[in-house]
Amino acid sequence: MTVRATARGEDRSSLDGTVVDVLICGASFAGLAVARELAGSRARVLLVDRYEIGERATSACAAPTPWLHAMGVAEAISQELAHMRFTTPYGSSRYRLPWSWSSFDYRRLCELLYEQSGVPFQTAKVQRRGAGAPGRISVETDRGTINAGLVVDALGWRRVLAADGYQPPQAPLSRGLEVHPHTDARASSALDVWVDRSLVRSGYGWCVPAGGEARVGVGSYEPADHVRSPTVDLAARLGVAAERFQGNWFPHRLRAGTEGGVFFVGDSAGHCFPLSGEGIRTAFYFGIACGRELRAVLEQGLSREQALLRYSRFSASHARAYSIALGLQRLIPVLPPRALTLALRVIGYQPIVDRAFGWYLDQAHPSFAGRSPEPARAPALMA
Numbered sequence: 218m219t220v221r222a223t224a225r226g227e228d229r230s231s232l233d234g235t236v237v238d239v240l241i242c243g244a245s246f247a248g249l250a251v252a253r254e255l256a257g258s259r260a261r262v263l264l265v266d267r268y269e270i271g272e273r274a275t276s277a278c279a280a281p282t283p284w285l286h287a288m289g290v291a292e293a294i295s296q297e298l299a300h301m302r303f304t305t306p307y308g309s310s311r312y313r314l315p316w317s318w319s320s321f322d323y324r325r326l327c328e329l330l331y332e333q334s335g336v337p338f339q340t341a342k343v344q345r346r347g348a349g350a351p352g353r354i355s356v357e358t359d360r361g362t363i364n365a366g367l368v369v370d371a372l373g374w375r376r377v378l379a380a381d382g383y384q385p386p387q388a389p390l391s392r393g394l395e396v397h398p399h400t401d402a403r404a405s406s407a408l409d410v411w412v413d414r415s416l417v418r419s420g421y422g423w424c425v426p427a428g429g430e431a432r433v434g435v436g437s438y439e440p441a442d443h444v445r446s447p448t449v450d451l452a453a454r455l456g457v458a459a460e461r462f463q464g465n466w467f468p469h470r471l472r473a474g475t476e477g478g479v480f481f482v483g484d485s486a487g488h489c490f491p492l493s494g495e496g497i498r499t500a501f502y503f504g505i506a507c508g509r510e511l512r513a514v515l516e517q518g519l520s521r522e523q524a525l526l527r528y529s530r531f532s533a534s535h536a537r538a539y540s541i542a543l544g545l546q547r548l549i550p551v552l553p554p555r556a557l558t559l560a561l562r563v564i565g566y567q568p569i570v571d572r573a574f575g576w577y578l579d580q581a582h583p584s585f586a587g588r589s590p591e592p593a594r595a596p597a598l599m600a
């Protein structure tokens with residue numbers, strides 16, 4: 218049974234009429250990365266999410282290890298994975314990566330990021346954009362309307378604060394579902410990927426070892442295709458229990474980084490990488506970029522419009538990498554499986570692995586994170 222940590226009923230006082238300088242909606246990877254960049258700021262900042270911080274994981278929680286170090290959250294690592302193994306119906310290729318993946322504990326990682334931010338937090342469900350007073354944007358929540366000069370939507374693929382919210386299965390979204398069986402996964406050093414049409418027509422399966430559990434799942438690039446039975450099938454093939462399900466949609470198309478005066482970060486801006494469905498690192502990366510623009514408004518006299526323009530251009534400047542990945546996402550499912558197996562073997566030649574995975578990391582490199590901000594204590598909510 219899921220134990221809810223989120224306050225209910227009388228514990229949730231009204232937030233109606235609250236005025237802040239910065240409102241960050243969504244307290245997962247993207248929202249926390251934005252908040253962390255505002256550590257030590259004198260501005261009134263408020264972070265909201267419908268759940269308590271770290272309460273609801275929706276991912277296999279694997280990210281490049283150098284990013285977890287750069288964000289100061291290495292303490293959350295469950296297991297480091299130096300290899301990737303790709304399996305098709307005709308064989309397997311195992312790669313030694315030039316950098317490693319690490320699986321991590323979602324709750325702990327979120328707590329660590331939050332501690333670094335020092336930003337007040339409230340649970341509130343964001344419903345829509347309100348009318349707003351001049352110079353301010355208002356956001357309607359189930360605890361009343363909050364007004365802010367700067368607003369960030371880090372609410373995931375629904376892009377709640379935009380005029381053009383997405384609706385699956387028509388939208389360019391992939392869907393993923395995984396199980397988290399308790400098993401001792403420590404003996405494995407590989408993140409496993411299956412590209413097998415008998416499992417999923419257009420997509421892939423994965424197994425991420427994470428210490429005392431494995432995260433076994435299937436993602437489909439076709440939003441209309443169901444992933445429950447392929448996930449159960451993969452768990453059966455691996456001889457693990459299909460238990461503790463979790464799933465979500467994730468975008469595979471880059472979207473505008475700003476709209477109507479709002480900053481969009483992470484899945485709400487389509488920052489999840491096509492092909493791999495990797496969206497944690499990019500949520501960090503674009504969250505940091507957004508946080509830096511907000512800071513420039515708060516402390517260096519940059520106007521909101523200038524910050525919006527700079528951030529949206531920064532986000533759009535990555536379009537080429539996203540379109541290459543989307544092209545591969547379309548190509549791989551239609552390649553004859555024997556040709557794909559051969560291609561995976563050729564790529565397995567170490568200089569090619571180093572080059573390909575080096576390029577991939579470069580698209581959102583951990584050096585962008587820079588120095589971790591000083592830890593700060595969360596002050597009380599300002600109304």
Ligand SMILES: Cc1cc2nc3c(=O)[nH]c(=O)nc-3n(C[C@H](O)[C@H](O)[C@H](O)COP(=O)(O)OP(=O)(O)OC[C@H]3O[C@@H](n4cnc5c(N)ncnc54)[C@H](O)[C@@H]3O)c2cc1C
Pocket residue numbers: 242243244245246247248265266267268273275276277278279280341342343344371372373374375377392393394395434463464465466467482483484485489494495496497498500
């Ligand atoms: C099954 C699966 C496995 C995955 N595995 C990986 C992986 O191993 N590695 C990787 O890099 N990527 C993975 N991804 C993709 C990754 O999870 C996302 O790209 C990433 O979570 C995006 O982060 P985000 O902060 O933008 O959005 P989210 O993580 O979706 O966070 C959105 C936040 O907003 C809150 N929220 C949503 N709506 C509202 C509302 N109306 N009001 C208030 N709060 C709201 C949510 O509670 C949540 O805290 C996986 C995805 C799936 C579905």
